[in-house]
Amino acid sequence: MKHFLNTADWSRPELQAMIDEARRLKTSPYGDVLKGKTVALLFLNNSLRTRTSFDVGAQQLGGHAVVLSPSGGMWPLEFEDGVVMDGDAEEHVKEAAKVLSRYCDMIGIRAFPKFVDWEEDRKDKILNAFAQYADVPVINMETITHPCQEMAHVMALQERLGPLDGKKFVLTWTYHPKPLNTAVANSALMIAAKFGMDVTLLCPQSEYLLDMRYMSQAEQDAKANGRHVHVTHDIDEAYKGADVVYAKSWGALPFFGKWEEEKPIRDQYRHFIVDEEKMAKTNNALVSHCLPMRRNVKMTDGVFDSTNCIAYDEAENRLHVQKAIMKALVSS
Amino acid sequence: MKHFLNTADWSRPELQAMIDEARRLKTSPYGDVLKGKTVALLFLNNSLRTRTSFDVGAQQLGGHAVVLSPSGGMWPLEFEDGVVMDGDAEEHVKEAAKVLSRYCDMIGIRAFPKFVDWEEDRKDKILNAFAQYADVPVINMETITHPCQEMAHVMALQERLGPLDGKKFVLTWTYHPKPLNTAVANSALMIAAKFGMDVTLLCPQSEYLLDMRYMSQAEQDAKANGRHVHVTHDIDEAYKGADVVYAKSWGALPFFGKWEEEKPIRDQYRHFIVDEEKMAKTNNALVSHCLPMRRNVKMTDGVFDSTNCIAYDEAENRLHVQKAIMKALVSS
Amino acid sequence: MKHFLNTADWSRPELQAMIDEARRLKTSPYGDVLKGKTVALLFLNNSLRTRTSFDVGAQQLGGHAVVLSPSGGMWPLEFEDGVVMDGDAEEHVKEAAKVLSRYCDMIGIRAFPKFVDWEEDRKDKILNAFAQYADVPVINMETITHPCQEMAHVMALQERLGPLDGKKFVLTWTYHPKPLNTAVANSALMIAAKFGMDVTLLCPQSEYLLDMRYMSQAEQDAKANGRHVHVTHDIDEAYKGADVVYAKSWGALPFFGKWEEEKPIRDQYRHFIVDEEKMAKTNNALVSHCLPMRRNVKMTDGVFDSTNCIAYDEAENRLHVQKAIMKALVSS
Numbered sequence: 001m002k003h004f005l006n007t008a009d010w011s012r013p014e015l016q017a018m019i020d021e022a023r024r025l026k027t028s029p030y031g032d033v034l035k036g037k038t039v040a041l042l043f044l045n046n047s048l049r050t051r052t053s054f055d056v057g058a059q060q061l062g063g064h065a066v067v068l069s070p071s072g073g074m075w076p077l078e079f080e081d082g083v084v085m086d087g088d089a090e091e092h093v094k095e096a097a098k099v100l101s102r103y104c105d106m107i108g109i110r111a112f113p114k115f116v117d118w119e120e121d122r123k124d125k126i127l128n129a130f131a132q133y134a135d136v137p138v139i140n141m142e143t144i145t146h147p148c149q150e151m152a153h154v155m156a157l158q159e160r161l162g163p164l165d166g167k168k169f170v171l172t173w174t175y176h177p178k179p180l181n182t183a184v185a186n187s188a189l190m191i192a193a194k195f196g197m198d199v200t201l202l203c204p205q206s207e208y209l210l211d212m213r214y215m216s217q218a219e220q221d222a223k224a225n226g227r228h229v230h231v232t233h234d235i236d237e238a239y240k241g242a243d244v245v246y247a248k249s250w251g252a253l254p255f256f257g258k259w260e261e262e263k264p265i266r267d268q269y270r271h272f273i274v275d276e277e278k279m280a281k282t283n284n285a286l287v288s289h290c291l292p293m294r295r296n297v298k299m300t301d302g303v304f305d306s307t308n309c310i311a312y313d314e315a316e317n318r319l320h321v322q323k324a325i326m327k328a329l330v331s332s
Numbered sequence: 333m334k335h336f337l338n339t340a341d342w343s344r345p346e347l348q349a350m351i352d353e354a355r356r357l358k359t360s361p362y363g364d365v366l367k368g369k370t371v372a373l374l375f376l377n378n379s380l381r382t383r384t385s386f387d388v389g390a391q392q393l394g395g396h397a398v399v400l401s402p403s404g405g406m407w408p409l410e411f412e413d414g415v416v417m418d419g420d421a422e423e424h425v426k427e428a429a430k431v432l433s434r435y436c437d438m439i440g441i442r443a444f445p446k447f448v449d450w451e452e453d454r455k456d457k458i459l460n461a462f463a464q465y466a467d468v469p470v471i472n473m474e475t476i477t478h479p480c481q482e483m484a485h486v487m488a489l490q491e492r493l494g495p496l497d498g499k500k501f502v503l504t505w506t507y508h509p510k511p512l513n514t515a516v517a518n519s520a521l522m523i524a525a526k527f528g529m530d531v532t533l534l535c536p537q538s539e540y541l542l543d544m545r546y547m548s549q550a551e552q553d554a555k556a557n558g559r560h561v562h563v564t565h566d567i568d569e570a571y572k573g574a575d576v577v578y579a580k581s582w583g584a585l586p587f588f589g590k591w592e593e594e595k596p597i598r599d600q601y602r603h604f605i606v607d608e609e610k611m612a613k614t615n616n617a618l619v620s621h622c623l624p625m626r627r628n629v630k631m632t633d634g635v636f637d638s639t640n641c642i643a644y645d646e647a648e649n650r651l652h653v654q655k656a657i658m659k660a661l662v663s664s
Numbered sequence: 665m666k667h668f669l670n671t672a673d674w675s676r677p678e679l680q681a682m683i684d685e686a687r688r689l690k691t692s693p694y695g696d697v698l699k700g701k702t703v704a705l706l707f708l709n710n711s712l713r714t715r716t717s718f719d720v721g722a723q724q725l726g727g728h729a730v731v732l733s734p735s736g737g738m739w740p741l742e743f744e745d746g747v748v749m750d751g752d753a754e755e756h757v758k759e760a761a762k763v764l765s766r767y768c769d770m771i772g773i774r775a776f777p778k779f780v781d782w783e784e785d786r787k788d789k790i791l792n793a794f795a796q797y798a799d800v801p802v803i804n805m806e807t808i809t810h811p812c813q814e815m816a817h818v819m820a821l822q823e824r825l826g827p828l829d830g831k832k833f834v835l836t837w838t839y840h841p842k843p844l845n846t847a848v849a850n851s852a853l854m855i856a857a858k859f860g861m862d863v864t865l866l867c868p869q870s871e872y873l874l875d876m877r878y879m880s881q882a883e884q885d886a887k888a889n890g891r892h893v894h895v896t897h898d899i900d901e902a903y904k905g906a907d908v909v910y911a912k913s914w915g916a917l918p919f920f921g922k923w924e925e926e927k928p929i930r931d932q933y934r935h936f937i938v939d940e941e942k943m944a945k946t947n948n949a950l951v952s953h954c955l956p957m958r959r960n961v962k963m964t965d966g967v968f969d970s971t972n973c974i975a976y977d978e979a980e981n982r983l984h985v986q987k988a989i990m991k992a993l994v995s996s
């Protein structure tokens with residue numbers, strides 16, 4: 001039995017096989033590989049795309065999704081071993097995972113960071129606890145990484161570009177009024193490196209570098225592919241000759257939990273918006289964002305609504321890759 | 333592709349064909365016209381009947397419903413074009429509509445007015461934005477009109493009365509401790525006129541007239557059928573000879589957003605309750621209400637529990653007409 | 665038509681037949697007895713196991729569950745007959761029950777006590793109102809008793825012990841930082857007596873006795889089986905020779921609604937925890953808890969994680985017995 005927690009746990013050929021299967025499912029969506037099977041979807045945070053696409057995907061493969069959320073479907077959970085549970089938690093994650101495993105054939109988890117202490121959040125405790133205790137495969141529906149989004153993104157790129165090796169991939173930080181989760185940024189960095197692209201991380205200053213765990217993973221994968229991960233704060237240099245521009249905002253890790261201190265820094269960088277002028281410097285690059293996206297803050301209407309933007313395809317591909325992932329896990 | 337936003341967009345024969353189909357589905361409920369298809373149901377407000385009947389209806393036609401709500405299934409939405417999204421909204425309705433269209437085959441929307449500014453609420457922005465941007469049919473599950481309720485009501489009337497032309501239909505305002513949405517009142521007025529009835533709108537004083545858009549639509553439809561829309565504040569005159577009494581409470585539009593000023597006016601009219609004494613003046617009229625209904629405030633137990641009351645049939649018919657509507661849209 | 669409100673309404677052979685059917689369904693889970701049918705699940709309180717197991721169970725029998733909750737699926741309800749509904753309630757339970765009966769084939773209700781006035785809570789008004797007004801079978805998904813849990817527990821005991829007659833069953837109160845519902849305790853007492861066990865109720869002092877309605881029912885059933893219900897405050901006496909230990913915490917009824925007065929009493933009895941030392945006095949007893957359970961507060965990790973603990977089996981059996989119950993009701 002194998003979980004789908006992070007793409008780093010899977011080889012590039014394994015991931016490519018899932019993407020190939022997703023392309024088959026895109027043209028021929030129905031099947032019965034999940035017939036009689038149920039996927040529990042635990043949402044500890046909001047969701048539109050993930051909730052809908054997993055539910056629809058399970059259904060199209062003959063299965064059924066049960067959506068659970070803390071308002072209604074969950075008791076407050078304890079994650080530590082051996083603890084005397086006389087605080088707020090009514091149930092140990094061990095029981096939640098073991099019991100759901102008796103009812104369901106797969107468990108999806110969405111659990112965003114708490115945004116107070118990155119040392120704590122980076123342990124990804126909820127996801128890892130479910131993976132440890134569940135007797136069925138667990139899928140990461142976004143925690144501190146977002147591997148389903150990665151897969152949908154690569155699928156959308158391959159649909160337009162074919163093989164990705166040697167393409168220049170730019171992950172650009174953009175302004176957003178609030179500090180956001182680094183999950184999609186971490187994921188974009190890793191998957192771009194894994195699939196053989198030359199990766200440029202563009203961010204305003206060094207405080208916006210991502211967690212070393214993900215930087216190192218990307219560097220290691222890039223090296224194995226004979227490519228590089230390059231960090232820059234120079235907008236022109238980053239965009240020049242880019243084949244892919246991926247936009248995302250995130251909070252600076254050194255200010256984690258002290259967000260009021262980060263605000264004046266972040267507020268200087270509204271000009272990191274993806275706009276027509278910057279895109280003109282690229283190699284007619286494809287551009288995308290994971291959605292939801294604040295228009296004219298992260299990307300101009302002009303860029304987003306252009307034919308170079310593959311954000312809707314990427315969003316649609318969530319459905320297809322997640323079906324392929326569920327298929328792979330259920331037969332693993 | 334056609335949406336089901338308002339009955340005014342459809343001809344009487346088209347609506348009658350859906351009601352006829354609903355009557356067939358009432359005796360033979362199962363089918364596979366939605367096989368492999370998903371309906372997204374977006375509830376921005378509470379629902380018991382609508383949520384259950386759409387979900388059950390989709391299922392009975394071989395399909396599947398995904399229920400989304402702001403607590404869990406939705407990000408705060410932006411509706412304006414070209415805006416710099418640096419406020420509360422995290423996602424533009426365009427993306428929500430486009431992405432849901434990639435996953436689902438139909439989208440139902442419930443979005444009540446905000447009750448602050450009728451000039452704003454009467455634009456019905458959420459429904460219209462989804463209709464504009466979605467690539468799949470959109471169904472109004474109650475916004476500032478409630479066309480599914482209209483259809484269920486006409487179906488229930490036809491089941492008991494046969495053809496409705498020339499019947500006297502009375503829409504009576506009733507007291508309710510809070511100002512309510514005019515949606516069902518607007519809808520009742522329009523559908524009664526469209527189906528050839530002589531319509532009487534009974535309300536306590538002119539401030540309770542409905543929006544001119546709906547008054548005019550009803551007058552125009554009544555005229556086309558050789559009938560009339562008559563407004564009165566005289567209870568006896570309204571009930572006299574009525575064939576149908578439809579009860580509903582609503583807030584007075586001139587006091588929209590200034591509800592504390594309306595309260596002393598509204599409080600004078602508790603005697604607009606539908607009771608046995610008033611019903612005795614009718615032509616043994618059928619009586620109904622869209623539910624939920626405050627007993628002994630809007631209608632006495634005696635009237636509601638009488639055999640003249642068709643409220644449960646009307647509620648049940650929601651299931652049947654909505655199935656007919658989904659069937660019509662999916663094949664349009 | 666029969667409801668499943670309390671096991672007291674069903675004979676031991678009837679209940680045994682459902683458990684036997686549940687054991688068949690455990691090995692052969694799929695069927696079509698609910699094909700085309702819908703179960704409405706009304707949750708007025710949180711749920712993980714109940715929500716998931718009913719949803720999965722309906723699906724495995726070919727049916728469909730619609731989950732409704734006050735945040736989204738329900739209007740505030742009125743329960744009294746003949747009342748002028750000018751307070752908070754927007755809908756009478758009569759309409760909710762009648763209308764759901766038009767859409768669905770069964771209705772499950774979870775409605776915990778309000779914890780203010782036991783004389784009021786013990787009327788079990790919500791469940792009884794639905795049972796009174798619904799035109800389809802109603803299932804108790806936990807109110808002031810929890811009959812589905814009882815059935816799952818007996819099934820798990822029989823799987824390990826075979827016939828239960830004459831076994832020593834100990835229901836032990838345990839500490840919990842908050843006063844909890846007596847539902848599972850009431851249920852455990854009754855089902856143990858009904859299935860022929862000698863029942864010992866262990867609680868710290870007489871204020872923790874359960875409602876006389878359930879004490880009497882258990883005594884009457886025990887007597888009919890030639891057995892006894894024995895109350896003790898002596899831990900050693902209770903555990904000695906026990907074949908089954910069932911742990912549960914609950915609030916003392918004489919302090920109902922005055923919980924701050926109960927707290928200093930309850931706080932003296934942390935030592936009622938089920939631990940290895942106490943278990944050593946038993947006849948190698950099976951031990952269980954209905955979940956969620958606070959580890960090392962109600963039961964030590966050592967006991968809970970031992971092979972004598974059947975809590976996960978009991979939780980799993982919820983799925984199987986509920987399917988058997990739905991099957992029995994739909995054909996009744």
